[in-house]
Amino acid sequence: MGLLKLLNEIDTAQLDKEVKDQFLSRKDALGKLSNFSKKLAVAALPLGAVSTLAGPARAQDSGQIISSLNFALTLEFLEYRYYEKGLASGVIDAEDQAIFAQIEKHEEAHTLVLQDTINSLGGTPVEEPAFDFTAGGTFDPLNSYAQFLALSQAFEDTGVRAYKGQAGNVAGSAAVLTAALQIHSVEARHASQVRRMRGSKGWITQDNGIEGVSQADAVYAGEDSTTQAEANVTAVTEIDANGITEAWDEPLTMDQVNSVASLFIEG
Incomplete structure (x- = not known):
């Protein structure tokens, strides 16, 4: 719980009744899984997948772990500086400033923890790059609050999927995996909060991206998958594809994430 002590929970009291109803509807949908369907889902898993889930993490060299942590650190630098500049610019509506602060x-806090962890493993934290949040003049998020929110959603949704994609690469260290999962859960809260502020559901449906921001399509690629651990979940439940895709976030590879982040990194 070390990292969580550094973080304060976001105030979600502002969520309106409609948003709460959406959450409860999703919860009810997930509750439709019958015991029989659950057994079918487990039975559909290959033995290799079951043993992988139950077995201990394989040993990994620190180089791979440090590489994944530096990858995460670059993303955290991007997000931190984005919100820092947004707050300084005055573009954020007054009623939302406390949330983004x-x-x-x-x-x-994420950048500090990641740097300390990399140092403790004998690695060297990556240098913070220079950022261009206009992506070469494509966006103007520091003058348009609508664009600021849209890019915030894209960054946070990217972060959630990026951490999931790197989980296997840090699983060899229980301490590092724990810290990464703690950060992952907080990024998910950020993503949900920002999506609701934009009038959307707090989770991703299918591979629906951000309207009018085609550059963010890569953030949502693959989110329309209804297969988990080689089981087609729609075949063992009564939940439709929309509900299934809302129940899981799919991982993004390092290359996929870099293709998004590189749009905002100078040089």
Whole structure:
């Protein structure tokens, strides 16, 4: 719980009744899984997948772990500086400033923890790059609050999928995996909060991206998958594809994430 002590929970009291109803509807949908369907889902898993889930993490060299942590650190630098500049610019609506001030603190804490962890493993933290949040003039998020929110959603949704994609690469260290999962859960809260502020559901449906921001399509590629651990979940439940895709976030590879982040990194 070390990292969580650094983080304060985001105030979600502002969520309106409609948003709460959406959450409860999703919860009810997931509750439709019958015991028989659950057994079918488990039975559909290959023995290799079951043993992988149950078995201990394989040993990994620190080089791979440090590489994954530096990858995460670059993303955290991007998010931290984005919110720092957004708050300084005055583009954020007054009623939302406290929310983004809290998110900024979280992102800064993430950068500090990741740097300390990399140093403790004998590695060298990657240098913070220079960022261009206009992506070469494509966006103007520091003058348009709608664009600021849209890019915030894209960054946070990317972060959630990026951490999931690297989980296997840090699984050889229980301490590092724990810290990564703690950060992952906080990034998911950020993503849900920002999506609701934009009037959307707090989770991703299918591979639906951000309207009018085609550059973010890569963030949502593959989110329409209904297969988990080689089992087609729609075949063992009564939940439709929308509900299934909302129940899981799919991982993104390092290359996929870099293709998104590189749009905002100078040089």
